[in-house]
Amino acid sequence: MSKKDNEHKKELLVTKIKNGVVIDRIPPGRSLKVLSVLGIDDEYPAMVALAIKVPSKKREEKLKDVLKIAEIELTEEEKNKLGLVIPGATYNIIRDFEVYKKEELRIPQHFKGILKCQNPKCITNFREPITPEYEVISTDPLTIRCIYCERFMGEEYISQQLFGR
Ligand SMILES: [Zn+2]
Structure with missing residues (x-):
């Protein structure tokens, strides 16, 4: 061609x-x-x-x-x-x-929704309609923290939630 x-x-x-x-x-x-x-x-x-x-x-x-x-x-x-x-x-x-x-588009410092908090006891997991909210602690490796229960979540969990792997 x-x-x-x-x-x-x-x-x-x-x-x-x-x-x-x-x-x-x-x-x-x-x-x-x-x-x-x-x-x-x-x-x-x-x-x-x-x-x-x-x-x-x-x-x-x-x-x-x-x-x-x-x-x-x-x-x-x-x-x-x-x-x-x-x-x-x-x-x-x-x-x-x-x-x-x-x-x-860059990894934000803060975001809402899109993934569930890893802590099953987190208020966002049992009291609708509270939208989960996270603060990004580090981008490499990616680490976030729930602003409600302060649970830290890492890249593996985030990737699993977002892409199913
Ligand atoms: Zn939480």
Whole structure:
């Protein structure tokens, strides 16, 4: 395949959106998890374009996922959650076909929900609707602390909760 064909193919894959977000450089295979964290499913009323395991333009050898969601902008809380699930991914806000803002998603200092406290006696585990809330103590290795019961949780538990492994 010639280079030109290749370019053309890329264009077809990536439809431009007028308003919404583009999340790029997602670790391969994690885009479905991103949709579930954002609560986006087939009921979502606008366009969602999902590309799984596409070659990264800048880093040839690497694969990545790319996600485009029309008619949405993420809240700080949603960005914090995604910072935990896909740290290092790029978050672009698109307004009127242009990149209005671009930032890297990072592990947050603080976040709500997304995982259950490891302490079965924690108030967040038996008194709905208290949303669990965590403070990030260290990013490498990842360690968090529940703000309600002060239980520390490590990378293995967090990864198990987020990705089932
Ligand atoms: Zn707790």
